Amino acid sequence: MAQFALKTALPAYLRDEERKxxxxxRSYGLDFFPTMFEVLPYDHMxxxxxxxxxxxxxxxxRFGMHFEELRKSAEYGLSTIYEMVINxxxxxxxxxxxxxxxxxxxxMAHVYGHVDFFKxxxxxxxxxxxxxxxxxxxxRKWIDAMANHGAVMRRWANRVxxxxxxxxxxxxxxxxNLIDPYRPHQRASKSESPLNESAAYxxxxxxxxxxxxxxxxxxxxxxxxxxxxxxRRKVETEATRTKKTPEEADRDVMGFLLENAPLEPWERDxxxxxxxxxxxxxxxxxxxxxxxxxxxxxxxxxxxxKAADGSEIIDYADRCAGVLATSPERLNPYKLxxxxxxxxxxxxxxxxxxxxxxxCDDLAARQTWDRRLGLGRKKLFxxxxxxxxxxxxDEFLTPEFVAEQKLFAFGYNPKNDRxxxxxxxxATVKQRLLFQLTNAGNPIICVEDANHKxxxxxxxxxxxxxxxxxxxxxxxxxxxxxxxxxxxxxLKTMVEGKPVFLRFDGNEHRVKNDQVRG
Amino acid sequence: MSLRVDQDHARFKQIIRxxxxxxxxxYISKGELIGKQGKELVSIPIxxxxxxxxxxxxxxxxxxxxxxxxxxxxxxxxxxPQPGQGEAGSSAGEHVLEVDVSLExxxxxxxxxxxxxxIEDKGKSRIAKQRDRYVGLRKVGPNSLRHFxxxxxxxLRRQIALGTYDPKHPVIVPVRDDLRFxxxxxxxxxxxxxxxxxxxxxxxxxxxxxxxxxxxxxxxIDTWLRHxxxxxxxxxxxxxxxxxxxxxxxxFRTRESGGTMISSAYKLASEIVEQNYPAxxxxxxxxxxxxxxxxxxxxxLLCVQLLKDKLLPCANAFxxxxxxxxxxxGQFIKDLDEHFKGDExxxxxxxxxxxxxxxxxxxxxxxxx
Numbered sequence: 040m041a042q043f044a045l046k047t048a049l050p051a052y053l054r055d056e057e058r059k060x061x062x063x064x065r066s067y068g069l070d071f072f073p074t075m076f077e078v079l080p081y082d083h084m085x086x087x088x089x090x091x092x093x094x095x096x097x098x099x100x101r102f103g104m105h106f107e108e109l110r111k112s113a114e115y116g117l118s119t120i121y122e123m124v125i126n127x128x129x130x131x132x133x134x135x136x137x138x139x140x141x142x143x144x145x146x147m148a149h150v151y152g153h154v155d156f157f158k159x160x161x162x163x164x165x166x167x168x169x170x171x172x173x174x175x176x177x178x179r180k181w182i183d184a185m186a187n188h189g190a191v192m193r194r195w196a197n198r199v200x201x202x203x204x205x206x207x208x209x210x211x212x213x214x215x216n217l218i219d220p221y222r223p224h225q226r227a228s229k230s231e232s233p234l235n236e237s238a239a240y241x242x243x244x245x246x247x248x249x250x251x252x253x254x255x256x257x258x259x260x261x262x263x264x265x266x267x268x269x270x271r272r273k274v275e276t277e278a279t280r281t282k283k284t285p286e287e288a289d290r291d292v293m294g295f296l297l298e299n300a301p302l303e304p305w306e307r308d309x310x311x312x313x314x315x316x317x318x319x320x321x322x323x324x325x326x327x328x329x330x331x332x333x334x335x336x337x338x339x340x341x342x343x344x345k346a347a348d349g350s351e352i353i354d355y356a357d358r359c360a361g362v363l364a365t366s367p368e369r370l371n372p373y374k375l376x377x378x379x380x381x382x383x384x385x386x387x388x389x390x391x392x393x394x395x396x397x398x399c400d401d402l403a404a405r406q407t408w409d410r411r412l413g414l415g416r417k418k419l420f421x422x423x424x425x426x427x428x429x430x431x432x433d434e435f436l437t438p439e440f441v442a443e444q445k446l447f448a449f450g451y452n453p454k455n456d457r458x459x460x461x462x463x464x465x466a467t468v469k470q471r472l473l474f475q476l477t478n479a480g481n482p483i484i485c486v487e488d489a490n491h492k493x494x495x496x497x498x499x500x501x502x503x504x505x506x507x508x509x510x511x512x513x514x515x516x517x518x519x520x521x522x523x524x525x526x527x528x529x530l531k532t533m534v535e536g537k538p539v540f541l542r543f544d545g546n547e548h549r550v551k552n553d554q555v556r557g
Numbered sequence: 558m559s560l561r562v563d564q565d566h567a568r569f570k571q572i573i574r575x576x577x578x579x580x581x582x583x584y585i586s587k588g589e590l591i592g593k594q595g596k597e598l599v600s601i602p603i604x605x606x607x608x609x610x611x612x613x614x615x616x617x618x619x620x621x622x623x624x625x626x627x628x629x630x631x632x633x634x635x636x637x638p639q640p641g642q643g644e645a646g647s648s649a650g651e652h653v654l655e656v657d658v659s660l661e662x663x664x665x666x667x668x669x670x671x672x673x674x675x676i677e678d679k680g681k682s683r684i685a686k687q688r689d690r691y692v693g694l695r696k697v698g699p700n701s702l703r704h705f706x707x708x709x710x711x712x713l714r715r716q717i718a719l720g721t722y723d724p725k726h727p728v729i730v731p732v733r734d735d736l737r738f739x740x741x742x743x744x745x746x747x748x749x750x751x752x753x754x755x756x757x758x759x760x761x762x763x764x765x766x767x768x769x770x771x772x773x774x775x776x777x778i779d780t781w782l783r784h785x786x787x788x789x790x791x792x793x794x795x796x797x798x799x800x801x802x803x804x805x806x807x808x809f810r811t812r813e814s815g816g817t818m819i820s821s822a823y824k825l826a827s828e829i830v831e832q833n834y835p836a837x838x839x840x841x842x843x844x845x846x847x848x849x850x851x852x853x854x855x856x857x858l859l860c861v862q863l864l865k866d867k868l869l870p871c872a873n874a875f876x877x878x879x880x881x882x883x884x885x886x887g888q889f890i891k892d893l894d895e896h897f898k899g900d901e902x903x904x905x906x907x908x909x910x911x912x913x914x915x916x917x918x919x920x921x922x923x924x925x926x
Contacts, residue, residue, distance in 0.1 A: 082560065083560070086561060086562040094561075095561070098564060099565060100572050101608065103564075103566035103567065106569075107656070209608065212608045213609050216611065365622075366622075367622050367632045368622065368632055369622065370622050370623065371623075446621055447626065448620070449620060449622055449632055450618075450619030451616040451617070458631065459628075459629055459631050459632065460628050460630045461619060463628070471621045472621040475618075475620050475621060481610075481611065481612070482611045501611070505617075506618045507613070508611055508612065508613065509614045509615075512609045512612055513611055515609035516609050516610060
């Protein structure tokens with residue numbers, strides 16, 4: 040791979056800045072992994088961005104597609120990637136070669152914000168690969184892990200053929216969002232849950248079914264021991280047969296398939312790799328607003344209070360305004376995040392929280408409420424550790440904030456065939472926002488039954504919360520699922536308020552509208 | 558510079574090619590590509606190359622955003638995303654990827670999909686011509702090629718650098734090192750050795766839709782033949798009762814109202830061929846599109862005569878496409894089929910509507926003429 044080797048070390052003038060900014064960041068109390076900066080020319084930047092930030096991944100065409108998109112939009116001047124940072128210990132961040140000094144400073148400050156977040160937010164503990172026995176620091180060698188995944192896939196490709204691998208990767212990627220982001224924070228397995236025995240003990244023991252005996256002395260002849268033994272076995276087999284797999288609906292569909300689907304060794308590896316990577320990326324999707332907001336909050340603090348000199352401040356403001364620009368078409372997570380942090384800081388500085396504040400309905404008093412507690416900064420650090428986007432919005436979004444930030448809910452109006460502003464009501468805005476963030480915007484899908492209809496078919500269900508699935512996509516996913524499960528698959532969902540079963544048996548799709556089966 | 562992603566990129570391109578092949582018939586009948594044609598590249602919208610996942614329908618959910626506006630106001634339409642904006646939030650637009658494909662590749666895909674055979678060149682193939690073109694500058698050369706402006710600019714630059722330039726007394730004296738001369742490069746250009754003569758009936762019965770069909774078909778014919786020959790010329794003839802030669806633009810735009818005398822076009826065609834394209838050196842293709850309603854039986858016979866005596870002896874192929882118009886399809890195609898039964902040089906095809914274009918292309922080019 041020597042042909043890909045690059046000189047990416049920082050030039051001296053950037054190293055000086057790096058040291059300064061790192062010191063500033065620490066002085067504010069940010070606590071980050073060691074961070075390595077590298078300078079890349081723009082096409083390498085695009086390449087690495089196409090690989091999701093990693094220098095080496097498994098071979099797959101979609102990286103080529105992302106690369107094409109990025110390269111085009113860079114060449115046409117539509118977008119530039121200023122920074123990229125990888126959740127790794129040590130963290131790795133990339134700077135774009137040829138950026139102005141103030142841009143580089145801004146990016147470095149921004150990166151330290153991200154790395155602090157990676158290290159301290161609880162959701163990212165799911166990406167720990169262990170703990171360093173000496174320092175107790177989390178081990179996150181994901182660059183190595185991703186490169187290893189690539190090596191494993193390439194070796195399998197040499198043995199079974201790249202086409203097979205690629206087709207199977209495509210299938211697995213269709214299932215990529217069928218994971219349970221909370222799984223890493225739950226009990227590792229059933230073996231650690233409370234034992235079932237105590238519950239079983241309390242149940243009265245069931246009598247074995249016997250034939251009726253009128254006279255006691257006939258008992259031994261009518262119900263001989265052999266017969267009772269046979270009866271017991273029958274009861275036992277009955278009990279095991281009615282046991283359902285999985286016992287409870289399982290959101291980790293990928294994990295379930297990994298354990299239960301009849302897979303070739305190479306298929307198992309591919310599925311396992313894609314599942315691991317999906318779990319690696321999940322926390323970033325769960326904390327997009329918080330993470331970007333946090334980094335923006337800190338680059339703004341560090342640059343305006345410390346790092347930017349007078350000549351740079353206009354350029355900095357210009358760049359920052361670009362990052363925080365809003366448009367009605369898409370919500371800007373940088374903007375929403377940083378404003379909400381500032382809102383929280385302000386509230387906790389002024390003591391606008393707690394029972395007294397909640398119960399105060401005198402508008403004038405609320406507006407001038409200031410207890411001079413100065414708890415803002417402390418609260419912010421707390422928030423960045425213990426929340427994800429959903430809980431962040433759920434707990435801290437206030438009607439004042441929604442009004443101030445001009446947030447609104449929009450929807451599709453079929454009459455005019457366009458998306459329109461619907462309302463600025465706090466309750467609706469909040470509910471919509473939460474819905475949009477729940478499960479990172481993905482539908483919630485569970486495995487229900489691995490022995491559906493007692494024919495080894497797989498039944499999965501969509502937890503319908505008001506919005507239908509896109510049917511053409513859903514059917515395409517079922518095709519992939521069938522290829523992994525090797526038996527017919529069925530999805531239970533709702534379309535326009537009615538329960539619907541989508542089924543794919545390996546040859547054709549069927550859509551059934553109710554539970555009656557033929 | 559080689560990148561690690563190149564391999565994945567190549568694979569992506571390959572997949573795109575497959576997609577285009579799959580959807581080729583649709584692209585052809587919709588004429589989508591022609592509007593997007595650049596000089597050498599065609600931009601092709603590729604639907605649904607993304608990986609399917611369980612996801613919500615776009616139109617039920619809506620979302621949250623920020624900005625001005627009252628309930629009922631539309632969200633801004635299709636504005637460019639601002640630099641630096643993140644990806645979160647739900648965007649209203651559908652994502653369609655556009656990929657650039659070279660005409661060369663497109664022709665190959667067409668060939669693969671329609672199983673078109675390679676054409677055997679019957680002319681004196683691949684005659685190349687040398688041409689000198691002035692492309693840049695160099696430091697030595699004859700005085701006749703000296704580049705005055707560049708020379709003095711170089712001198713000015715040197716004087717400023719040396720600090721000898723005085724704005725109040727702006728005298729610039731070039732020295733030997735400052736001299737710049739035009740330099741040329743010899744290029745080898747293939748000489749066109751194939752020509753397509755398009756003839757089209759523009760009488761009143763040929764409507765806009767019929768012309769559109771001809772336009773789409775001729776685009777693909779051009780693409781394929783251009784791929785087969787190094788150089789290709791195209792000539793255009795329109796006719797109603799009289800024929801005249803026009804340029805490409807006029808060819809597709811003109812609408813006349815007169816009657817139809819096909820022989821007029823064939824006469825003109827044979828004149829053009831005779832004067833410009835000796836059959837021994839040129840591969841000559843004649844395409845004629847009409848709705849088939851010729852003026853009279855006599856004229857039809859005259860056409861047959863012209864074809865037999867003048868046009869067919871020198872042409873690789875004569876292709877007649879009969880486009881169905883609102884007034885029905887005429888008699889001419891049957892007359893041709895009757896007179897030239899078994900003659901491989903005459904290819905006829907009936908094009909009912911846009912969906913018929915693909916089959917018609919295959920009928921014309923499938924013989925490898």
